Amino acid sequence: MIMKTDLYPSAIEAIGNTPLVDLARITRNEDGHILAKLEYFNPGFSKKDRIARQIIADAEASGELTVGQTVVELTSGNTGTGLAIVCGIKGYPFVAVMSKGNSVERARMMSALGAEVVLVDQLPASVPGQVSGGDLELVERETQRIVKERDAFRADQFQLKSNFRAHYLNTGPEIIRQCGGRIDLFCDFAGTGGSYAGCTAAFKDHNPAIKCFIVEPEGAAILAGQPVTYPNHRIQGGGYVMSQLPMLNSAQIDGYLQVSDRQAVEMARRLAGEEGIFAGFSSGANVAAALELLKTSFKGKTAVVLICDSGLKYLSTDLWE
Secondary structure, three states, X not given: OOXXXXXXXXXXXXXXXXXXEEOOOOOOOOOOEEEEEEHXXXXXXXXXXXXXXXXXXXXXXXXXXXXXXXXXXXXXXXXXXXXXHHHHHHOOOEEEEEEOOOOHHHHHHHHHOOOEEEEEOOOOOOEOOEOOHHHHHHHHHHHHHXXXXXXXEEOOOOOOHHHHHHHHHHHHHHHHHHOOXXXXXXXXXXXXXXXXXXXXXXXXXXXXXXXXXXXXXOOOOXXXXXXXXXXXXXXXXXXXXXXXXXXXXXXXXXXXXXXXXXHHHHHHHHHHHHHXXXXXXXXXXXXXXXXXXXXXXXXXXXXXXXXXXXXXXXXXXXXXX
């Protein structure tokens, strides 16, 4: 596990060991607790900094990434921001490929951090701010083209085991240490599935009785085996109607939860107004799902969620209108 000291040689060492906060105001009328891991304390303001660091470190160690080689990855913005930070510090050119449906703040941040940002048009029927599975397929095609054209290293967050390792080796153990191992439930919005898989594996190693639930957008709960009726949901970073997320282990999934756009937005606003936690759509979805669980047979239990990223990345959306 990477531990923080008082002086870091670069911002890469500032990744991780983020605060864990008791959402006592959100749960004041409930029987139970929700503990929130504030991942926007990472330099790139999201949990994806962790996987960016791990992907590059593992690729260097294996020899898959060579000195000066270009790194390319598709992103909704958070992984790209993390990679822009890590690659910039280590001297690798980085190309971020992103749908125009994602918030503009993310593209601007990646560009400011030195990334080359390639924005891909959405499908004609798609809505800005609502990236569909079809939109993501277009981004994937463009990513593959650029990788081939530039003989680049693909920092494939959907496929590389480094994604899982980042959370299994660091995020999960940090949470266990911070709360003294007193965890009953874990809820996590599935994007690549890496944070869910890594944290869940760490939690169940610690205590197999901990129940872990995947959170998906209402109307796009394909992992739960439901038909897709609302592909253009507003919860950026997941629910892209991808039928396979190779990092997920069905034996470590205790259930599936669905959250509507309205629930995610309302909870993100409550987090800001009541807890002073300025977060995005998926963070709102995670807390909303955990709160619903505390109203069931899990009354009196302690749930853990990740606050995936900062609300600053959504100022151009209607999240804060």
